[in-house]
Amino acid sequence: MSIDFTFGGRVKVPLIVAPMFLTSNPPMAIAACSRGVIGSYPAHATRTREVFADWLVETEEGLSKLENPAPYAVNLVVHPTNERYPGDLELCAKHKVPVILTSKGAPEDAFDRIHEWGGVAFHDVASARHAEKAVEAGADAVIAVCAGAGGHTGTINPFALVNEIREVTDKPIILAGGMSTGRDILAAQAMGASMGYFGTRFIATEECLADENQQRVMIECSAKDVFFSAALDGAPANWLRPTLIEAGLNPDEIPAYSAGMSVINPKKMDGRYTRIKSAGHGVGMIKSVERTADLCDQIIKEYHAAKRDFAATLASPERSLSTASLETSE
Ligand SMILES: Cc1cc2nc3c(=O)[nH]c(=O)nc-3n(C[C@H](O)[C@H](O)[C@H](O)COP(=O)(O)O)c2cc1C
Numbered sequence: 001m002s003i004d005f006t007f008g009g010r011v012k013v014p015l016i017v018a019p020m021f022l023t024s025n026p027p028m029a030i031a032a033c034s035r036g037v038i039g040s041y042p043a044h045a046t047r048t049r050e051v052f053a054d055w056l057v058e059t060e061e062g063l064s065k066l067e068n069p070a071p072y073a074v075n076l077v078v079h080p081t082n083e084r085y086p087g088d089l090e091l092c093a094k095h096k097v098p099v100i101l102t103s104k105g106a107p108e109d110a111f112d113r114i115h116e117w118g119g120v121a122f123h124d125v126a127s128a129r130h131a132e133k134a135v136e137a138g139a140d141a142v143i144a145v146c147a148g149a150g151g152h153t154g155t156i157n158p159f160a161l162v163n164e165i166r167e168v169t170d171k172p173i174i175l176a177g178g179m180s181t182g183r184d185i186l187a188a189q190a191m192g193a194s195m196g197y198f199g200t201r202f203i204a205t206e207e208c209l210a211d212e213n214q215q216r217v218m219i220e221c222s223a224k225d226v227f228f229s230a231a232l233d234g235a236p237a238n239w240l241r242p243t244l245i246e247a248g249l250n251p252d253e254i255p256a257y258s259a260g261m262s263v264i265n266p267k268k269m270d271g272r273y274t275r276i277k278s279a280g281h282g283v284g285m286i287k288s289v290e291r292t293a294d295l296c297d298q299i300i301k302e303y304h305a306a307k308r309d310f311a312a313t314l315a316s317p318e319r320s321l322s323t324a325s326l327e328t329s330e
Contacts, residue, residue, distance in 0.1 A: 003120060003140055003172060005194050007098070011070045012036025013300045015185055016122075017292075018176065018199035019075035019101055020151065020208075021045050026055050027207040030062035031292035033069040035300065039292075040073035040101060043088045052088060056095045073099035073122075078110040085110075093117050101143065106130075111138030122174055126154035128164035135169045142169070143197055146177035150200040150280030152235045153177065153228070162191050178223075180282035182302025186310060198299075200280040205292040214277050215289050217242050222284035227251050231258040232276070243277040 005014055017024070017032045019042040029039030046052040056074075063069045074097045078085055082104070089110060092100060096117045102110060103124040114121045115138070123139035125131040131142045144165055146158040154161065158177060165173055175188040176197035185196040203210045204218050221240055230236040231254055244251050290298075313319045 003194075005172070007038075007071050010036065010068055011038060013182070013185065013296075013303050014189065014195040015296075015299065016040060016073060016099075016101075016174065016195055016197045017202050017296075018197045019045075019073070020199050020203065023203055023208050023210050025207070025209050026058040026062060028202065028205060028292050029059055029072050030066075030069075031205075031207055032202075032296055033063055033072050034066050035293050035296035036070050037296045037299075038070050038073050038099060040075060040099070042075035042077075043092075044075075044077055044082065044084065049084065049087055049091065053091060056091065056097070060095065071098035073097070073101050075101040075103060076110070077104050078102045078107055079104035089113060092119070102134075102139065106134040106137040106139065108137040111140075125165070126161075127156065128161070128168050131165045131171075132168040135171050139171070141172040141174055141194065143174045143176055144193070146175070148178035148223075148226075148238070148281035149176050150203075150238055150282075151278050153238050153280065155236055159191065162193060166192060178281035180285040181306075182299045182304070183306035185299070185303050186306040190310075198282070200282045201285060202292065202295065203279065204286045204289045205295060206289060207292050214243070217277070218279060218283055218286050219288065221279065221286075223281040226279060226281055226283060227254075229254050229256055231255050238278055238280050240277045240279050240283070243275060247275040249276070 005011060013036060016038040017040060019040040021042055024041035024045060029041055032039030043052050046055055059072055074092055076085060076088055093113060098119055100114050100119050100121045102121050106123055111121050120140045122141045122143050123134040124145055125134055125142045126145050134142055142165060144161050145154040146161050147155050154177060158175060162173055172194040174195040174197050175193040179196050179198055180201040188196045204215045217240060225241045227239045227241045227244060241251050
């Protein structure tokens with residue numbers, strides 16, 4: 001099955017606002033969809049299935065009031081350790097959620113079920129091996145989560161990861177990690193990706209669940225303030241250094257990796273764990289808190305400006321270093 005990434009012309013820029021735990025919610029997703037960008041949230045961000053059901057109804061009601069909105073997406077952790085997964089999947093089936101962003105595991109039956117109701121499944125991967133397994137199991141596209149991403153991050157450079165994935169599959173690739181401008185989406189397309197996937201950039205939006213303090217810290221931070229460690233919750237992740245310090249932790253004493261166990265047991269942290277915040281390398285592009293719709297419009301504008309600029313670069317040898325160097329070497 002080949003995918004129309006414009007979803008019948010409803011997606012105006014090849015971008016998904018990525019699902020973020022304790023951050024994404026229906027108002028943010030609806031606002032993104034209203035501007036022609038795919039909005040999303042994780043099912044596990046809701047405390048119970050009843051709340052998840054309410055979120056789906058709220059999303060559908062919100063979208064029904066809009067003219068030609070982009071489709072929305074839900075993130076499902078499709079792994080046996082997620083007890084809610086089978087029931088949440090069935091709820092998505094009931095609502096015929098158009099796009100499912102699957103993460104962890106890659107069970108064939110989940111992809112089959114999603115296809116049964118006419119949905120598409122994009123699966124999170126951090127290596128070519130993960131991509132191969134996901135595609136074999138039936139994923140329609142892979143989300144290449146590269147080094148520098150917010151939340152649980154990949155560790156591989158985007159050029160290297162995209163090239164390696166291309167060697168194992170010709171399924172579409174969606175690029176994630178440190179991306180924050182319209183120009184970045186065009187660059188991803190030049191690398192052969194079909195869409196961009198932005199998380200961090202959208203934490204500083206009015207609709208989402210992030211609190212003012214977190215958003216203020218994000219405005220003050222840049223890439224140098226992003227601290228990588230797999231030792232805090234057991235998976236490779238990027239954290240905002242000032243939030244670690246504010247929670248009484250010393251980043252200089254936290255190793256990047258620790259054998260098997262988290263060095264810091266969340267249960268022993270007296271609630272400090274909920275105060276540490278994650279963000280990716282793109283945090284430096286956040287200058288203010290904006291409405292989600294305005295941010296989408298800005299990114300769409302940047303994307304079209306970048307396209308015009310790059311077309312001019314390709315057409316004009318004196319603007320293009322690569323063309324100039326080709327001519328010299330001939
Ligand atoms: C605060 C935060 C929470 C996240 N929670 C989730 C999640 O629940 N599920 C998921 O699949 N990805 C999650 N992610 C990862 C994003 O979906 C996405 O892969 C990542 O944000 C892309 O990189 P970027 O932040 O550099 O744009 C989270 C990211 C952040 C920053």
